[in-house]
Amino acid sequence: xxxxxxxxxxxxxxxxxxxxxxxxxxxxxxxxxxxxxxxxxxxxxxxxxxxxxxxxxxxxxxxxxxxxxxxxxxxxxxxxxxxxxxxxxxxxxxxxxxxxxxxxxxxxxxxxxxxxxxxxxxxxxxxxxxxxxxxxxxxxxxxxxxxxxxxxxxxxxxxxx
Numbered sequence: 691x692x693x694x695x696x697x698x699x700x701x702x703x704x705x706x707x708x709x710x711x712x713x714x715x716x717x718x719x720x721x722x723x724x725x726x727x728x729x730x731x732x733x734x735x736x737x738x739x740x741x742x743x744x745x746x747x748x749x750x751x752x753x754x755x756x757x758x759x760x761x762x763x764x765x766x767x768x769x770x771x772x773x774x775x776x777x778x779x780x781x782x783x784x785x786x787x788x789x790x791x792x793x794x795x796x797x798x799x800x801x802x803x804x805x806x807x808x809x810x811x812x813x814x815x816x817x818x819x820x821x822x823x824x825x826x827x828x829x830x831x832x833x834x835x836x837x838x839x840x841x842x843x844x845x846x847x848x849x850x851x
Contacts, residue, residue: 720773725762725810727788730776734788737801738781739817741842742766742810743834746849751837758834762809765833769803770795790816808833811841 718731725742728735742762743749749758770776778791793800804810805820808827811834812820828835840848 718773720770720776722763722767722770724759725766725804728766728776728778728793730773730778734786735778735793736784736786736788736790737804737810738790738792739813739819740801740805740810741813742804743839743842744845744849747840747842747845749834749837749839758839762804762833765807765809766800766804769798769800806832808835813843815843 718733719729721729723729723734724745726737726740728737743759745759745763747757747759748755750756775796776793778789778793780789780791782790784790801810802820802823805812806823806826808830812818812824814821827833
């Protein structure tokens, strides 16, 4: 009898921990930092395998400069309607202690959507996963591919202070 009670208490404890984790996840505030970084609560995520223009980065379209980094951030915000359907699957941790992850909204891969719509490029240095999506965006002149731009990694290197 005591053994059954102990098993019951252990199962109850496991269920309580699991349910409290789920509800805690639902209450996490979403912050979209830029086109390839989001925060869920206090956890920082860098979208795996993609590189979006930096917030201060300018690109050119129809011979006019525009804030492509701001546009990339705006597009990610457009993809995510609310914070309830967002979750991320960890791949690694970067040098800034962010979790590098594939993130989803309502089971749609946000990393892939950013590249396929032309608001990020495949970050070939770390992944080959989104090359086909980049080719699609380039061929269809979507997002930054509509004009001219400096690769975000090169722009960061050139604009370090």
